[in-house]
Every structure is written in C-alpha cells, then in structure tokens.
Amino acid sequence: MNFLETLHRQQLATTRRQLFGRTALGLGTASMAGLLGDELSAAGTNASTLGGGLHHLPKAKRVIYLFMSGGPSQHDLWDYKPKLADMFGEQLPAEVRDGQRITGMTANQKSGLPLCPSKYKFTKHDNNQDGVWISELLPHTAKVARELCVVHSTFTEAINHDPAVTYIQTGSQIAGRPSLGAWLSYGLGSMNEDLPHYVVMHAHSKYAEQSLFNRLWGPGFLPADHQGMLLRSGGDPVLYLSNPPGVTSSDRRDQLDALAAINQEQHRHFGNPEILARIKQHEMAYRMQTSVPELMDFSSESESTFELYGEEARTPGTFAACCLNARRLAERGVRNIQIFHRGWDAHNRLPTEHESQCKDIDQGCAALVHDLRQRGMLDDTLVIWGGEFGRTVYCQGNLTRENYGRDHHPRCFTVWMAGGGVKAGITYGRTDDYGYNIVNADGSPMIPRPEKEHWTPGTMHIHDLNATILHLLGIDHRKLTYRYQGRDFRLTDVDGHVMHDLIA
Amino acid sequence: MTKNARRASRNRADEAVVRATLRGHGSIDRAGSDLLHRWPVCVYNSGMRTSNIVIVAVTSLILVDARAAEPTSAAIDFSREILPILSDKCFVCHGPDTDEDVTLRLDSYEAATSDLGGYRAIDPDDPASSELVLRILSEDDPMPPAEAEKQLTDAEKRLLAQWVAQGGEYSQHWAFIPPKKRLPALPDGGDTQATINPIDWFVAAKQRGRSIDFAPEAAPETLARRASLTLCGLPPGPEELAEFLRDRRADAYERYVDRLLNKSSFGEHQARHWLDAVRYGDTHGLHLDNRRGVYPYRDWVVSSLNANLPLDDFITWQLAGDLLPDPGVEQLVATGYVRMNPTSGEGGAIEAEYQAKNNFDRTENLGAVLLGMTLTCARCHTHKYDPVPQTEYYRLMAFFNSTSEPALDRNKYDYGPTTKAPSDQSQWARWRLLNDRLGQLIHAATDELSDAAVVADRNAWADATDREKLEALADPDSPFSSLSVHTEATLLSLELESLEQGFTTTLVAKDLPTPRPTHVLSRGEYNRPIGDPLEPGVLTAMGDFPEGAPRNRLGLAQWLTSPSHPTVARVLINRVWQHTFGHGLVRTPEDFGLQGAYPTHPDLLDWLAVELQESGWDLKHMLRMMVTSRTFRQSSAWREDVDDPENRLWSRGPSYRLDAEVIRDIGLWSGNLLDPMMGGEGVKPYQPAGMWQALAHPASNTKKYERDHGQRLYRRSLYVYWKRTSPHPMMTLFDAPDRETSCVRRSRTSTALQSLALLNETQRIEMARMLGQRLMLQRSDVSSRMDLLFRLLASRGPSQTEAEAFEELLQKMLQRYRGNVDDARALLSIGDIARDESLDPAEHAAWTQVALTLLASDLAIILY
Secondary structure (H helix, E strand, O other): OOHHHHHHHHHHHHHHHHHHHHOOOOOHHHHHHHHHOHHHHOOOOHHHHOOOOOOOOOOOOEEEEEEEOOOOOHHHHOOOOHHHHHHOOOEOOHHHHOOOOOOOOOOOOOOOOEEOOOOOOEEEEOOOOOOEEEEOOOHHHHHOHHHEEEEEEEEOOOOOHHHHHHHHHHOOOOOOOOOHHHHHHHHHOOOOOOOOOEEEEEEOOOOOOOOOOHHHHOOOOOOHHHOOEEOOOOOOOOOOOOOOOOOOHHHHHHHHHHHHHHHHHHHHHHOOHHHHHHHHHHHHHHHHHHHHHHHHOHHHOOHHHHHHHOHHHHOOOOHHHHHHHHHHHHHOOOOEEEEEEOOOOOOOOHHHHHHHHHHHHHHHHHHHHHHHHHOOOHHHEEEEEEOOOEEEEEEEOOOOOOOOEEEEEOOOEEEEEEOOOEOOOEEEOEEOOOOOOEEOOOOOEOOOOOOOOOOOOOOEEHHHHHHHHHHHOOOOOOOOOEEEOOEEEOOOOOOOOOOHHHEO | OOHHHHHHHHHHHHHHHHHHHHHHHOOHHHHHHHHHOOOHHHHHOOOOOHHHHHHHHHHHHHHHHHOOOOOOOOOOOHHHHHHHHHHHHHHHHHOOOOOOOOOOOOOOHHHHOOEOOOOEOOOOOOHHHOHHHHHHHOOOOOOOOOOOOOOOOHHHHHHHHHHHHOOOOOOOOHHHOOOOOOOOOOOOOOOHHHHOOHHHHHHHHHHHHOOOOOOOEOOHHHHHHHHHHHHHOOOOOHHHHHHHHHOOOOOHHHHHHHHHHOOHHHHHHHHHHHHHHOOOOOEOEOOOOOEOOOHHHHHHHHHHHHOOOOHHHHHHHHHHHHHOOOOOHHHHHHHHHHHOOOEOOOOOOOHHHHHHHHHHHHHHHHHHHHHOOOOOHHHHOOOOOOOOOHHHHHHHHHOOOOEOOOOOOOOOOOOOOEEEEOOOHHHHHHHHHHHHHHHHHHHHHHHHHHOOOOOOOHHHHHHOOHHHHHHHHHOOOOHHHHOOOHHHHHHHHHHHHHHHHOOEEEEOOOEOOOOOOOOEEHHHOOOOEEOOOOOOOOOHHHOOOOOOOOOOHHHHHHHHOOOOOOOHHHHHHHHHHHHHHOOOOOOOOOOOOOOOOOOOOHHHHHHHHHHHHHOOOOHHHHHHHHHOOHHHHEOOOOOOOOOOOOOOOOOOOOOEEOOHHHHHHHHHHHOOOOEOOOOOOOEOOOOOOOOOOOOOOOOOOOOOOOOOOHHHHHEOHHHEOOOOOOOOHHHHOOOOOOOOOOOOOOOOOOOHHHHHHHHHOHHHHHHHHHHHHHHHHHOOOHHHHHHHHHHHHHOOOOOHHHHHHHHHHHHHHHHHHHHOHHHHHHHHOOOOOOOOOOOOHHHHHHHHHHHHHHHHOHHHHEEO
C-alpha cells in the first residue's frame, strides 16, 4: 500500500471513529451513508442491507413534503362541522376554550369569539373506510381520496408563525436545530450522484404574507452539507449553476482539469484526504451543470402530463410546476423534496385568500399523488400535506356569512399523507362539534398533554408526525442523534410516538 | 417487588448461572485465576461470595469481546474516564435531576456509597459486592435497563468495574476546578528551558511519550502565509513576503508576527470569531426580520481587538458597560452584546412569552460563549448531566431580566434604549482624537483652576462630567470662560458637535429602576411561574459570587473575570487555540461540562488559561506565543510515521479550508479590489436576484435586496450585511452560521455547490478579471505572471507541474478566446468595474480564466 492509500484509509477510519464517537450506539455506519457517499455505505453497512433504511427496512424510499405555510383552515377544507351552521355568531363557550391561550390579535377583540361556520359545501367522498368529507375548495384532491390518510387530530403548542413553523420543521420552537430534511440527509444520504439529496422549492402564491427562513431547511448544528438545496424558479435553478457568459462547458472542463492537476499536486505534497474529497465535489458540480437543466426541462413531458397537472405546470414557480418537478426529482433518486407554499394565514378575508390558495395547490397535489401511483412510485414515496397549525372556529374581524377571518389555532388541525407505507383511504382522529378540541372516538373530551413519553391515542402531535416520517423511511427517531453541546439531540427532542395506527 | 426482594431473587437466579459456568470452566479457581490478571476487580474477591462469582462468570463473556482492548491495572482517572460514562449513560436517571422516586444518585461519592437498605451502589469496604457492578453485569436485571436508549459498551462496563475495584473514588469534574500552572518535566532540562516556548514543553512531553517528535518546520513562505491568514485573514503582500524572506536575523519570524499583530486587518479578522459566538446580525432575526441598528457594536469589537483591550474589560463592558461609573460611549456601545438576541415583533405574540424567550436566549448564550456550558436543559428541569439546578439557571437569568427594552421589537430599527455612536471607524478615530484633546483641555483647566486667582465654583467643577466642563469652558457667559482654554474649548465643542451629528444609533442595555421579579418557570413555560421571586445569582459549581459585588450584570461580570472562575479563561483560550490551530484543545468548544470532550492536553490548557489571566488578559500576547511556537511552525503535511489523523498530538501544523469570509477577501485583495474602509453599516455585494423576496414577509423592510455600487461592493466580508433569516449565499455556502444562535465552531464542508460558487459567482469572475489585469499590467511575460499569481495566492512560485498545468490552460484559453473575441468581451464585462480597454481582450479573458481557476484551487482556499 502506498502512502496515499494509507492516508486515505486513515481518513476513512477517522471519519468512522468520529461518527461512532458522536452518535449513539450503532448509528455510525448508517450516518456514514450520508457523509461518505454511497460507494462506502454499499460496502456492507446497514443502509445497504436495510434497503436504504437506517434502523429497519423502510416503507418509503423518499418523501415529498407539501408545506402550507401560514396555517390552512381545517374548518374550510377538511374538518366538517355541520352543527356550527346553526350557531353563526354565537360566542365560543368558555368550557370549550378551557383556558386556552389565544393570540394578542383576538384575545381582546370587541366582538369576542363569535363562532364562524364555513361557507363552503362539504361532500363525502369514498375512501377505504366510511368516506371522508372534503370541501368544494379541493375538487381535485377529492378525486384521490382513496389514497389519502387524513389526520384531523394533529396538534402543536405554538401559536405564532415563526415558532410554529420552526417547531414543525425542526422539532423546536427556538431557532438552531437541524431541519427535518437535514436529519434525513444526515441519516440516509443520497441515492443520486448527480443531484443533491435534499431539494427545496418555493411555490408562488398571491398572498405570500408570512416569512420563510433558511433555518426551515437549514442544517442547524449538523455539518452544513446537509442543508436543503433551493431549486429556484427564476434565474439559475441552483445558485451559481450556469457558467458565466463567454464560458462554455468545454472551457470549464479545461479549467477543472487544470484545477485537478493543481489539487492533486497539493495532495501529493500534504497528503490531506480532504483535498481528494474536494476534487470529487468539483466533478459533481460539473455533472450538475448537465443534470439540473435536464431536470428543469419539461419538453420531454407528454401532453397528458399537463392535462394532469394543469396548464399552470408549464409556468416555472407555480405550485403545479413544483409538483411536476417533485415527481421528476423523485424519479431521479432525490430522496427528500419539500415544496413551501405561503399565503395561508387568513386573518381577515379567508374566503378570497383560501379560494386563491386552493386553486394554486389543488390540482398539483392531486396530480402528484395520481402520477406517482400510475408510475408505480407511490408505494415507496411518502407525500405529506399540511401547515404549522390550524385556524380558529371563531372569527377574527368582521363576521358575515360571506366574509370572515380566522386566527391561529394550535389544538387541532388537519394533515394528510399518502403513499410511502401509510394506510390509504382512511381518516384518523376526531374533533368536537366546534372543531376546537380533539375528542375521543366516542366524542368525549380529551386534552392531550404531551409530557414525558406521553401519547394519547387518537392524537398526532407534530413530534409524532415527525417520528412517523422517520419511521417510514427506515429511521428510529430515538436513535438518529447528534452530539452537540454535550447532548445527543434528535428531531423529536424527548417526545415522539410512531403512529402505528396509520401505517399499512 | 421491593429492591431487596428483587435483589434476593436475582441472586438466586445468578446461582444457576454460576453453577452452569462452573461446569463449563471445570473449576472456579481456574476460571477465576484466568481472569484475575486481566481484570483486577477479582483481586478483592477473597470471600468469593455468590454474587462475586457471578461477576467472574458474566465477565468472561465480556472479555471475549473486550480482549482487543489492552487491560490495564493503572489507576483510573475518574474525571477523564469514568465521569463521562456515568454522565452519558447513568445520569439521565441517577444524576442531578433525579426523580423523587429514584433513591439512588450517582453524581457524588456520598450518594453512591450511601446505604440503600443493606447494600450500596458502591461499597468501598467490599467493592466486589457493589450493586453498581452487579447490575451493569447482570443479564436478567441489567442497568441501564434493556429498554434504555443508551447502553454501556463492554469496555465501559470493564472500566466502571475496575474503578469500583480501585475504591470508586470521585473527584470533581476537571473543568470546575480552577486552572493552575503545572509544567511538565522537560527531558532537555537546564538552560534550554528559558528559550523554549512553553506551549512546546507540553506538546513535546506528550509526543515523547509516544516516541515521536515535531514535524520539520514549514517552509518560510508557507509559514508567512499561515501566520498572516491566521492572524489577519489575508495572505502577505508580495512586498511583505519579500521583506520577511530577506530578513536574516534570528528573530525575523517574531518580528514578522509583531508586524501582523499591529495591522488593522488583525482586529477585523479576529472579530469575526467573536461575532459568530455572540450571534451578531443586522436584522431582528424573527418574523419580519427587519433591520436593526447595532453595527457600532461590531465596529467596537474590531477596534477593541486592535487596541488589545484586556479581555476581562472586553467581557465586562459587553455585559455591563452601562453599569460602570460614568460610562463612556465605548462602554455603552459594548452592551450591544446584551441586546444581540434575535427578537420578534409578530402581531399577536404574547409579551410575557417573549420576555422569557429573550432571557433564555441571553442566558444560554452566556453559557456557550463564556461558561462553556450548555444550559438549555436547566430551563425546564435540573440539568441531567452538569451540576446546574433549575433554580440556579433562573438566578442566572435574573441578571438579564431587568433590562428595560420591550420584549417585542415592534419591528423597529432602534427599539428600546439606544445611544448615539460613531458610525464607522474613521468617525471612531476622530472621536478618540477629540476626546484626547478634551482630556488634555480639562486637565489644563483644572490646573488653572487650582490657581486661586480664578474665581469659580470649584465644587460644581469637580462634580461635572467632562462634557459639562467643556460646555462651561466654551460658554462665554459662564464664569469659566475667563480661563485661557476658552477659545480652544469653543472650537473643540463645535468640532465634537459637528462630529456627533454624523453619529448613528445603536442598541444598548439599560436596567429598569426596579428589576422585574424572576421566578422558576415550570417546564420553562412563561405562564407557569413557581415559588418566590429569585435574587440574581451564579452557578455555584463554578465558584461563589464575589463578596460585595452588586447583584446586577456588573457583579456577574466580576464573577466571570475573577481569577478563581474555573471555566471562563479556559473557554476563551481554547477558542483562541482553535482559531489558530484548527481544532481546540477541547474539541467541544461549546461544552466543557461532563458531556464535553476531555482536553487533548489538559495541563497545557490550564497553563494557557492562567497565563491569559496573569498577562492581564492580553490576547495579543497569547496569540504571539501560539504562532511563534514550534507546534504552530511545523509542516502541515500528513506524516507516515504518526497515526494521528485528527492531529490530537499536534504533530503537524494546522491545515483546514479557510472560512467563507477569508476566501472572499483573498480574491478581492489579490485583484487589488479590497476597499480599506473600516466599519459602518453592512454592505451588500452582488447577490442573485430574488433571494430575499422569496422568503420575506411583504411588510418586511428587508424583503428586497438592493445591492450596493462602487466601493461598498469590495469591502471586507466582515462587513457584509447579515440578514439572519437569509445571510449572503457566498457566506452560508461556505459554512458561515446564520447568527440566529451562537456558533463557536463552524463546520467545514466540501460541496458541489461550493464549486459552482467559486467558479461562477459574479464577484469571483470580477476578482479574477482584476487579478488577470494586475498580472498583465505588472508583469510582462508568461512565467513572471504565473510567478506573481502563485506568489499572491500561495506565497510561493509554481512548481514545475503546476506551471505546466497552468500554462497549458492558458494556451487553451488564449486559442479559444482569440477565435471568439465576443466570448472574451462577454466574460470581461461581468462586474461593475469597466475592463481596462488597453488590454487585449482575448489575452485578458484567458488570464481571467487562469486566475479564476487558481482562486478556486486548494492552493488558495486552504490553510497549509
């Protein structure tokens, strides 16, 4: 073995040691997949023997997360409350509120907390149980009702956007933790040599009235290469992807050859294995300059694709185009895809805004689920739809039959999942007649208090959702940890329950 | 089942195991004696009671696996070897935060050896019957329980058992014992000691224990580049380099280092490390993430480091400058530290909730930055690992709970208390100059007043501030106007006034007249206070609050900077070491607690910590010592003769990928583009369109990135505008933190996105073009241009292989651009600065490509 090989091996050994050193028992091999690339993980580690999973055989190979930032109204989309129709304008009973803290926006409004039935018509659609109620705002989504696992009893503790979005995406209300996507990247690594393994898109919305933050796809304290790569709809789809004007691909090849010669010389002299790693990354960048434009070029898509996703899918940056892109990324082995759609924070004119929002997303969501199914990919692709919290049953601002607003509501909201090993065509969890509190199957009150390892059947805390996502991808949420500041952190903090009731 | 019943039942079961084991091993004596020399626990086993035999039996199973690890009968170091295991695997149930129904605690000797009803976890009189050992080895009733997330490894079980066998003694965690200087014996001895850098004593002592020596010294060119990048974040200029290489004096390198320490770029570079730690940003960080005015704080950090302000003052002013007697502008500006936490102005947010959140953030930042301790756990419950009771967390928090700014920022630039401060370094310099003049003037006036001939109210004079005195002297109607300095006072007063008109506002700390009451919050929830209000207080594991000190932030600062504080000096010097050598002596710079890493060289760390204090908290002194050490000056090439990939023996010089800011600054500097202006509001270099818009709230005043023009494009990266929810991509792509939370150790990744950025980003192309232009204008032939190019970026000329590779690239590019001058012009038109029309475009484009390539190479972006 020559000197270079010795060094290279030393480095690999080091990396292994570091991994074993800083992660919980038995995790090292797995996370190596993410840090050292497929080549190494294929050499007899867990990830390969577990079909891409980390701790157990995964149900899903990839995840597409459709995040509705701002908090969609479960009252107007999913959680049908016919009895409210007769309570228009009445005050929310105090015993229903039960001391719940409410935001400064409605805590002191003069009109109090007037009940606000949805103006939209709900229809029951067949699923694999006794049907699921879906409002007229989501006609396309309703057509894939048989694929959906609709959870009405999702809940959180946060009541403001910034902490709530940060909570559901990073497991903590305080900035600084790695995002869900970064954890998956860290745990699972890549299935593709030519594209990054974690891709984030921002879809256009007319009412994009909340902020997003880099931290939602950021690495937190994980190594920075686990951050999501933004796939942008304007300019370069990947930052700095294109060669500058006056530079061709062949020029770049020549440059990279000279660069490699210099770096190899540097490596010959210093023996630092990181130099070799960097040479590999320069080559991947070069391949991305071909693979990303090819990804973004929809010209090979058939007419039927655009019938399915809608004509809007031809316009970059629309939600439909992002969904089509998500499918194309999934086909290319990208594991971890997120679409952020803003504009769901309907405080004052919910009908106008939600109608527009639903029009943005409805066909794309349905098309994505349908398309994955027809391509045989839905079974191992987990699709998730949801926001950071729900909206209140009481009105914020002026209440009329035609126009109303709703404030933030953490105690229950609706999230759906499809494919990826979840039960198709079911609903889970119930809320009371006000859509205010989660109740037991018999309608009796239940207020979950997620202290210690507590989990209440029939509910899904956002930690439970995240634990379930990890589980479906072959990860035990309690074991995927990273030592930082003396503590082994994990996505679900000290909580999280895998929702076995939802898993097929 | 009670504990004793369970124990009895287990022992019955164990007997069966023992019998089975006896059959397997033939005779107990053989089984025992076979193990005795490998595992000293059995030495205590004279009685050979049932449970002891079980140990032997079960142990034999362990030893099969543990055979690889060399057994040792050497004395076990509790703090280094045992405490980390107890902390990581046991304290979650048996640590400082033990549930009431758990009777056993293992975080002190007294608790671990207490009588649990006829038996003890650790029985010093009969170690082999210690319940701790029985349970960790037990198969049917193990500890940790089978379902626990963290299990002991066999090696850990062996260590614990050995330790109990040796008496199970406890000692305090190393980091909580104040550091002392302890020099290792030097084999050379004698008068050579005086000439050896103390750092090298420690490093050599450990190296010699492993029969290795220092690596040879790096080439002088390499060393010059290394020292310059380490201290100032820029390579040496060709002239500086030549001067150093020409200098044949024995202390040429030391002189070179002194020159570096006196550059103003020193403070700019060193400040970045601090700004990462304290999470400096130009925006609020939450919700709208609007602009906030606090950049004078950043400039104050730079000038303090350049002026070598003692680090104890550096800390005190930041924590409590406003509480010092008659604080000046600098002391007030420094308190921007207290205001550095991200804030929100979200509609509907609850004030009390954010009051708590802001205080958590500040308390925990103090923990990470100065105490070297993660305190977050103690927000909700007594710390699981470290001796931080929940009450003490809230006592510490109470120091911050009395500041007067509102909890919600109202999305305002200057919310809460502010002060007027110089808006850039030239204003600071002028302000200092005028203040010196003011001092002299007051001095002269005071002298004159002591002359009885002048009739004025001397008492009023004595009580007045300097500025009030100046106004009195300048006022033609005041009795003081008769003094001879009247004219000068009038002039100075006008000059100060006119300077101050250009001042900006900056966020500062100020206490309420009556402090807010601070309570323990149940589970850290703002609306669940428990018990009586707490007096501000400190973490008792780190020493007592200084006697007579005020119970406010000033007292807190006095506690932190007192010579008996066990961690502050260690934590600071460890980070200085980390920024100099690439890794800390403690590899977890944010955590010196029980879960943190043990120092690679504990005595060296302690020596440096004490030296820092004894030197008067002199940062430049410490850095000078570090970069002139033999340890620093070694070649950084990996060694065939040393198996130490992580360089824990410090047997090669530092080498790592440079920080985002340094990579950008080198490019600007090499293209003669770097604007020397220091300080001022954050600058906005080129950035791809739409990046802020894609994230921002429509009401945010940072939703649109409007890039700068002119010189502001070319300022040092320290000054790049830091929008916390979306920092500049050329920073974050190269591992710069977002500054929403403290970062005392950046990751260093290599990614494909970095490659794209290095070769395609607008400013990189412009830098390369300007560098190409410089080469063409300053040198006339290819080889001397190549020489200058390499000399600028690598501080040396090219090797033959390098020259060949690059000349080949140059020829290819020349040919290609001569065949397509439009492409050449297109490339040369990137960036605001117009190209030099006197240069042949094809040739200029070719050199641009060559420069761009070398700028992206490991010759330019790595420290070696």
